[in-house]
Amino acid sequence: MQKRVLGMMTALFVLLCIVAVGCAQKAPAPGGKEQGGKKSPLGVDVIKIGGQGALSGSHADYGRQMQMGATLAAEEINAAGGIMGAKIELKFMDEELKPPVAQKNARYLVKDWGANFLVGIDSSGSALALGPVLKELNTIQFFTHAGTEKLTEDLVYKQGIKQIFRMTVPVYQDAILPALVFKDMPELKRFAALNADYEYGHTSWKMFKETLSKYRPDVEFVAEANAPFGTTDFSAHISKLLAANPDVIFATPWAGEAVTMLRQAQAQGVFDKIKIWWQAMGGSVDVMEALSTDIQKDAFKGKLWGTARYLHNWPDTPENRAFVQAFLKRWARYPNYSAEASYSSVYALKAAIEKAGSIETDKVIKALEGMKIMTPAGERYIRPEDHQAVYTVPMGRAVWSSDYPIAIIGDLKVVPAENYYRKPPFN
Amino acid sequence: MARTNPARNISNSSRIISLSLLGFLILILLGVPLFASSYVCWIIGNVLILILFAAGFNLLFGYSGLLSFGHAGFYAVGAYVCAKMLMTIPSLPLALAAGVFAAGLVSVVIGFFCIRHTRIYFAMLTLSFGMMIHSIIWKWRAVTGGDDGLVNVPVAPLRVPGLLSIDLGRAENYYYFLLTLVILGIALLWRLVHSPLGLVFQGIRDSETRVAFCGLSIQKYRLIVFTISGLYAGLSGALIIPLIKAADPGMAHWTFSAEPVLACLLGGAHTFAGPVVGAILLYVIKELIIRFTEHWSLILGVAVILLVLIFRGGIVSVLEKGLLPRLIGFFERGVKVDRSPGS
Amino acid sequence: MLKGGVSLDFSTILYQGLVGLNLAMYLWLIAAGLTIAFGVLGVLNFAHGSLYMLGAYFAFSLYGAWKLNFWLAIFLAAALVGVVGLIMERFFFKYIYKLDEAYQLILTFGFVLVFSDVVKIAWGGVFTIPPLPDIFKGTVGILGRPFPVYNLFIISAGIIVAIVIWVLLERGWWGKMVRATASDREMASAMGINIATIFTSVFVFAAALAGLGGALSTPVRVVDPGVGTAVIIQAFVITVIGGLGNLKGAFVGALIVGLVSAYGILLFPGVELFLIYVIMALVLLIKPKGLLGG
Numbered sequence A: 001m002q003k004r005v006l007g008m009m010t011a012l013f014v015l016l017c018i019v020a021v022g023c024a025q026k027a028p029a030p031g032g033k034e035q036g037g038k039k040s041p042l043g044v045d046v047i048k049i050g051g052q053g054a055l056s057g058s059h060a061d062y063g064r065q066m067q068m069g070a071t072l073a074a075e076e077i078n079a080a081g082g083i084m085g086a087k088i089e090l091k092f093m094d095e096e097l098k099p100p101v102a103q104k105n106a107r108y109l110v111k112d113w114g115a116n117f118l119v120g121i122d123s124s125g126s127a128l129a130l131g132p133v134l135k136e137l138n139t140i141q142f143f144t145h146a147g148t149e150k151l152t153e154d155l156v157y158k159q160g161i162k163q164i165f166r167m168t169v170p171v172y173q174d175a176i177l178p179a180l181v182f183k184d185m186p187e188l189k190r191f192a193a194l195n196a197d198y199e200y201g202h203t204s205w206k207m208f209k210e211t212l213s214k215y216r217p218d219v220e221f222v223a224e225a226n227a228p229f230g231t232t233d234f235s236a237h238i239s240k241l242l243a244a245n246p247d248v249i250f251a252t253p254w255a256g257e258a259v260t261m262l263r264q265a266q267a268q269g270v271f272d273k274i275k276i277w278w279q280a281m282g283g284s285v286d287v288m289e290a291l292s293t294d295i296q297k298d299a300f301k302g303k304l305w306g307t308a309r310y311l312h313n314w315p316d317t318p319e320n321r322a323f324v325q326a327f328l329k330r331w332a333r334y335p336n337y338s339a340e341a342s343y344s345s346v347y348a349l350k351a352a353i354e355k356a357g358s359i360e361t362d363k364v365i366k367a368l369e370g371m372k373i374m375t376p377a378g379e380r381y382i383r384p385e386d387h388q389a390v391y392t393v394p395m396g397r398a399v400w401s402s403d404y405p406i407a408i409i410g411d412l413k414v415v416p417a418e419n420y421y422r423k424p425p426f427n
Numbered sequence B: 001m002a003r004t005n006p007a008r009n010i011s012n013s014s015r016i017i018s019l020s021l022l023g024f025l026i027l028i029l030l031g032v033p034l035f036a037s038s039y040v041c042w043i044i045g046n047v048l049i050l051i052l053f054a055a056g057f058n059l060l061f062g063y064s065g066l067l068s069f070g071h072a073g074f075y076a077v078g079a080y081v082c083a084k085m086l087m088t089i090p091s092l093p094l095a096l097a098a099g100v101f102a103a104g105l106v107s108v109v110i111g112f113f114c115i116r117h118t119r120i121y122f123a124m125l126t127l128s129f130g131m132m133i134h135s136i137i138w139k140w141r142a143v144t145g146g147d148d149g150l151v152n153v154p155v156a157p158l159r160v161p162g163l164l165s166i167d168l169g170r171a172e173n174y175y176y177f178l179l180t181l182v183i184l185g186i187a188l189l190w191r192l193v194h195s196p197l198g199l200v201f202q203g204i205r206d207s208e209t210r211v212a213f214c215g216l217s218i219q220k221y222r223l224i225v226f227t228i229s230g231l232y233a234g235l236s237g238a239l240i241i242p243l244i245k246a247a248d249p250g251m252a253h254w255t256f257s258a259e260p261v262l263a264c265l266l267g268g269a270h271t272f273a274g275p276v277v278g279a280i281l282l283y284v285i286k287e288l289i290i291r292f293t294e295h296w297s298l299i300l301g302v303a304v305i306l307l308v309l310i311f312r313g314g315i316v317s318v319l320e321k322g323l324l325p326r327l328i329g330f331f332e333r334g335v336k337v338d339r340s341p342g343s
Numbered sequence C: 001m002l003k004g005g006v007s008l009d010f011s012t013i014l015y016q017g018l019v020g021l022n023l024a025m026y027l028w029l030i031a032a033g034l035t036i037a038f039g040v041l042g043v044l045n046f047a048h049g050s051l052y053m054l055g056a057y058f059a060f061s062l063y064g065a066w067k068l069n070f071w072l073a074i075f076l077a078a079a080l081v082g083v084v085g086l087i088m089e090r091f092f093f094k095y096i097y098k099l100d101e102a103y104q105l106i107l108t109f110g111f112v113l114v115f116s117d118v119v120k121i122a123w124g125g126v127f128t129i130p131p132l133p134d135i136f137k138g139t140v141g142i143l144g145r146p147f148p149v150y151n152l153f154i155i156s157a158g159i160i161v162a163i164v165i166w167v168l169l170e171r172g173w174w175g176k177m178v179r180a181t182a183s184d185r186e187m188a189s190a191m192g193i194n195i196a197t198i199f200t201s202v203f204v205f206a207a208a209l210a211g212l213g214g215a216l217s218t219p220v221r222v223v224d225p226g227v228g229t230a231v232i233i234q235a236f237v238i239t240v241i242g243g244l245g246n247l248k249g250a251f252v253g254a255l256i257v258g259l260v261s262a263y264g265i266l267l268f269p270g271v272e273l274f275l276i277y278v279i280m281a282l283v284l285l286i287k288p289k290g291l292l293g294g
Helices: A002-027 A056-077 A100-113 A122-136 A148-156 A170-183 A197-214 A236-240 A255-267 A287-294 A318-331 A337-356 A363-367 B012-037 B039-060 B072-086 B092-114 B121-140 B173-192 B196-207 B207-215 B218-244 B253-265 B274-293 B296-312 B315-337 C010-041 C048-065 C071-091 C101-123 C149-171 C175-183 C185-190 C197-216 C227-242 C247-267 C272-286
Strands: A046-053 A087-094 A117-120 A138-141 A165-166 A189-197 A219-226 A248-251 A277-281 A304-306 A372-375 A376-382 A393-401 A406-413 B158-160 B163-164 C139-142 C144-150
Touching: A046 A100, A046 A337, A056 A087, A056 A117, A056 A255, A056 A287, A056 A318, A056 A337, A056 C227, A100 A122, A100 B039, A100 B218, A100 C139, A117 A337, A122 A138, A122 A148, A138 A337, A138 A363, A170 A197, A170 A277, A170 A393, A189 A197, A189 A236, A197 A219, A197 A248, A219 A236, A236 A255, A236 A363, A236 A393, A236 C010, A236 C144, A236 C247, A248 A255, A255 A277, A255 A287, A255 C149, A287 C227, A318 A337, A337 A363, A337 A372, A337 A376, B012 B173, B039 B072, B039 B173, B039 B218, B039 B253, B039 B274, B072 B092, B072 B121, B072 B218, B072 B253, B092 B121, B092 B218, B121 B253, B121 C101, B121 C227, B158 C139, B173 B196, B173 C185, B196 B207, B196 B218, B207 B218, B218 C048, B253 B274, B253 B296, B253 B315, B253 C101, B274 B315, B274 C185, B296 C101, B315 C175, C010 C048, C010 C144, C010 C175, C010 C197, C010 C227, C010 C247, C048 C071, C048 C101, C048 C197, C048 C227, C071 C197, C101 C227, C139 C149, C144 C149, C149 C175, C149 C197, C149 C247, C175 C185, C175 C197, C185 C197, C185 C227, C227 C247, C227 C272, C247 C272
Parallel strands: A046 A087, A046 A117, A117 A138, A138 A165, A189 A219, A189 A248, A248 A277, A277 A304
Antiparallel strands: A304 A393, A372 A376, A393 A406, B158 B163, C139 C144
């Protein structure tokens, strides 16, 4: 009996706590309307942007880069008077690469903290799980990393979840672009894959094979090895592929796994035997930082190719130079693609709000659809059908340049975006 | 654990208090959608599911002394089967039943092997089976969607032909549906624990030989308790689907199996209310931390370490042995109620 | 020809075995400390993977950032992790030996959470990797294919560690006391052995072994805040296959898991992870004391 009294009492107490916390933290309506006084023409003094990305675990740097990019944009905009007089307020949370956590964060940010807009998300699984929630909350989210083509092709184009916008190029970059470049190199005949053993890796390899075999019936896909998420040793995968004597190894493990894999491949003498190692997201700043000394010493013998969803050394425009300089000054690091995309998202949002003259979701969606905006990565065109930002990112070889303290992707091959982005109706 | 119970002699007034507190608690839970934000409502929905998961898990852990690190697997089976069903046939009762049934089936099969061991061997065996389920979900991409999981799962209305049709896509409707099922589930557990069967489970935990001498088959009872807790895990997994409309392989990972363990230990594994309180506590701690800092992992870790070192039997039993007797004593001295033995 | 286009000749199969051996030695370095700590203290330490991670971070700082001599950096990193182990044992673990296993597991799980955030605060969220030491650059031809010098070094390091542990435990006075404590605490205590000191020294030794494993892995594996949880389950699997607390068993377990992974990738792609859990379950069901257990 006593146990029951006690259990219930404690439960009651704790439950009251959670409700109290929930209610106390409940936002005073989006945008802090209660402040009164001089309001901007938008009817609010503050525009709240809620962000989330991986801030813990193996990929903690990706969320951190988003946070840095969005913060820089918000600081610049606020210093210049805000969006139509309204200041931007940011809050960033850890999605932990777990879909349920991403959902929880989004609900918290919108319903409790009072976010008007959302930005971020690293994991494809989180992005897809978030889709229906965004529709329910009727809140716009700019996705700034998650690469799955399903997000825009299925959820936006086929299922009509209009609250989704993606500012980064999806897996087209990892798969279709290299196929279009390698098709013109007749010496490349035997292709092998070291796939990330999850949707991203398998989809990339499939798209790559489909595109390449369309142009080059003579190529062979000779071997495949799959590395699960969190693999710490790739030597068994690499030795399996080498036994098939490939010309090109197409590799999709990313971030720390990519660096581990390349270091082990190098130790195994891979670069004496193959012609090209395609490291899809090899141009990511964290990967370039970690491999700088290797690339400086030419450990990959100029055979390491890669790209990213934005390269800080391209395009050579005033916008990009100014952004990279400002970012370096503020954070003492080079911006990665998730940082650039988050930065550009905030500016795209600013442009859309100014165009719509409102922060209402439906009006901002209308303003964003079909928008063309100049960003550090070049001009982005937000396709109205699938809400995918279309912009060009080149691919190239990992090289050392004395202009930069870290290795970069140089020797660039530029294919215009419209040639390698898949187009509606996505059949 | 010592089974001392110094205060068996609790008066009828305490019984009344406890029942009215229980009533009050349910009343508050019923009122949540009316006065709390939809986020709080959604979070409490999640907490209710973890409560159900942890309470069912505690039947195995606290009442039978078997620590499983594989129950996330059953949770995931319940969730995936329910989601798959909803994507083909729009009937929630059918989907829930299928999820629970599948989880039960899987737990009978796995339980058949696992109950041969106890202690750390049992923990490691359940861990390996749980991770097998995880790797099957991860690899069987055609059916499970691999790491992308199943997304945008439709929620079917609750329909009794000719009688009623409730749209469970609406958050508050589903909240009440969930609350009803969780209360029923907990009540059923309470009955079970206080039935002769429940006594057998505790008997096995405290002394296998004594129970064996009574002519009962230990393994049979272990399999029963394993399956019941697997069914509860499956039901919890199935119930999360309409709430989050998605299923992902993380549901089957061993780190998720640690959540009910944490809930039971924080609250107190040897009490009925322990996992309930622990589940709530776990959510509250993390909810509070993430509002102030991104370093939730550090603070949660420190909290876990301190709780293990200071509140060894869990919050509920610490309060039970220290705070509550004093409180009750104070109350009863105050109102001068007769101390009649037994209750 | 095999699915995936790899031709299966004799040298390919043999070479893959060598790759598996290299894999096995990393696993052995992680599992050895876990096994010793469990065998003597009776605590299965979830945070053992985090100690491995700390070793890697220390080695990165000492060797990669401060440019210390490689060998000195490895040694210091292991020693520093030993110090961390000392603090953990003296201030926390020593209070939980009498508790239920569940509480012990959860306490060590708390340390996993703490360490993953502490390293993020100290080293940042970015993964890190120091350059490969020059003496280990290059390959040697084995079976007509290049094999990394560093992998040969790891294989020999794993064997040397096994010999050192064996000598320490089987031949020295410390080993005698440890073995006595492991087999019967009360009897050992009655014989005048200071159990508390033995426990501390064993835990420090186990922690240093984890640190050594982490330090040795730095030039070829990145270290990031998620490494602790990534390696611990494999270490558990090995410890179980070998028999909880059985060191020789752990060595054999590491060999099995290493070789099954390497050959699984070559011959049964896609099921290698599943296969390892099946082996773990089978061993637990058929020989719960481990393959070499009595």
